[in-house]
């Protein structure tokens with residue numbers, strides 16, 4: 001049976017649903033399953049599953065549980081190839097066979113060596129018809145953290161910056177400068193909510209005193225870990241970050257040692273201290289990303305400032321760039337943007353432009 005436009009619609013819905021738990025599933029990807037029955041009248045979704053917070057249970061078993069007996073004979077739309085390895089629970093591919101799923105439509109193949117192709121094989125050996133690769137690039141976009149982790153062994157890195165119309169990102173000595181409007185700001189907070197960790201440099205903290213929280217109504221608990229690159233522990237104890245360290249994690253990446261007085265003060269204030277290696281420009285970034293991967297973080301959002309953004313770009317450690325360009329100008333004394341739509345580093349391709357109120361958003365992806 002060929003892939004129909006209905007299959008694509010269902011897969012698009014499944015991928016949209018997968019965004020709900022992005023940033024909350026640890027080292028597991030946020031995957032969804034929709035079980036759809038077509039008994040001759042109109043097709044009906046009889047079961048929905050999404051990877052649970054923390055990474056277990058998986059989407060397939062949740063959807064089967066919801067569908068109950070109606071799962072038998074249904075089509076399963078899965079955003080990732082069902083798992084094939086035995087852990088503490090049997091593989092999801094076996095669960096789909098056991099519960100009588102008739103057909104599986106999948107978006108992405110799992111690059112995990114224990115699964116890749118094996119999940120599909122279990123399904124086909126069990127008599128299930130399989131269609132793979134449906135809306136694969138949309139699912140890969142949503143699952144970029146997991147896929148980058150598996151393929152490159154480090155988290156996926158998005159660089160996000162707001163630029164004035166004259167290519168500036170701030171103004172020294174002026175604190176936070178409003179560059180974009182409420183629509184862009186709300187979308188940026190969704191990006192925070194779906195990331196595992198936000199990184200900023202100590203320069204931004206000293207200049208802007210940001211809290212880096214997700215402030216969308218009802219989503220305040222989606223604030224990710226916030227990490228400051230701060231070799232010399234200049235982070236003020238009275239900063240918004242330190243004051244909120246007991247509410248949402250604050251990680252201080254430093255080269256200072258635990259016998260340092262400020263180290264102890266920050267630690268007592270609730271900050272998580274992270275010992276780092278040093279490079280010419282500051283904290284050594286590849287090693288930092290290695291350590292973050294080891295802690296289970298798979299999506300990193302770099303929110304600046306200028307020096308940190310440049311360091312990530314120079315180290316070729318940025319996978320996706322989101323630029324918001326506001327209508328106002330900051331003037332010649334402003335902080336020059338390290339990157340702008342007329343000055344993109346090689347290897348990045350424009351993948352989308354959007355309008356949010358008076359702002360324009362440009363998104364770029366590194367070619368793989």
Ligand SMILES: NC(=O)c1ccc[n+]([C@@H]2O[C@H](COP(=O)([O-])OP(=O)(O)OC[C@H]3O[C@@H](n4cnc5c(N)ncnc54)[C@H](OP(=O)(O)O)[C@@H]3O)[C@@H](O)[C@H]2O)c1
Nearest residue numbers: 161162170201203204229231282283304305306307308311
């Ligand atoms: N519009 C936007 O989207 C946006 C976002 C954020 C910030 N900003 C603006 O950016 C400006 C601040 O930028 P900035 O360049 O002064 O500061 P920054 O990039 O936030 O921080 C730079 C500092 O971070 C530390 N650092 C540690 N490891 C580093 C590494 N590997 N690479 C680079 N820095 C490292 C260094 O201090 P140590 O040597 O002491 O460790 C360095 O001086 C402010 O005006 C702020 O308003 C704008």
